[in-house]
Amino acid sequence: MAAVAQLVELLVVVQAVAGSSPTSRPMKCIYCESPDIRAREITRNEYARAFPTNIPIVPGHVLVAPVRCVEHIEDLTEEEHRALFALITAIKRALRKSLDAEGFNCAWNDGEVAGQSIPHLHIHIVPRKAGDTGILEYEPRKFLYRPGSREKAPEMELIAVAKAIEEALGAH
Numbered sequence: 001m002a003a004v005a006q007l008v009e010l011l012v013v014v015q016a017v018a019g020s021s022p023t024s025r026p027m028k029c030i031y032c033e034s035p036d037i038r039a040r041e042i043t044r045n046e047y048a049r050a051f052p053t054n055i056p057i058v059p060g061h062v063l064v065a066p067v068r069c070v071e072h073i074e075d076l077t078e079e080e081h082r083a084l085f086a087l088i089t090a091i092k093r094a095l096r097k098s099l100d101a102e103g104f105n106c107a108w109n110d111g112e113v114a115g116q117s118i119p120h121l122h123i124h125i126v127p128r129k130a131g132d133t134g135i136l137e138y139e140p141r142k143f144l145y146r147p148g149s150r151e152k153a154p155e156m157e158l159i160a161v162a163k164a165i166e167e168a169l170g171a172h
């Protein structure tokens, strides 16, 4: 996974160098500046846009991203947040109609350590159908984290974690 992320980063750098000229600044963000992504854009509203990813898990795998180049969901304004989720909703409806999607895996990787290879927030919308060849292991505890079985955490430990997060919520 880390190797793939590094490869993507490297490709972005290579494209940036290849595309630069004395009069154009280097490509900083592929989502903001790639003409290919601009050409395949499905739709946009004032603050968000949707386009198919170039390496789809299944046909119809769409990315929804804010227009503004921000890395994390907490960087969004309330208007951008609303616009992003309005577009996610619209794309899901359109995927049901156009590609007979029966369900969806919607997810984003947040931060480089979590596999976010492009530091421009993007939500993956993966349309699913019974019997498709998409994500076969969609239980997040298995495909995102440690494989294999894990022990159930003691209730006291869960309560301590909940309390620590609750305190942080009140601390800002």
Ligand SMILES: [Zn+2]
Residues within 6 Å of the ligand: 029, 030, 031, 032, 068, 069, 070, 119, 120
């Ligand atoms: Zn960007």
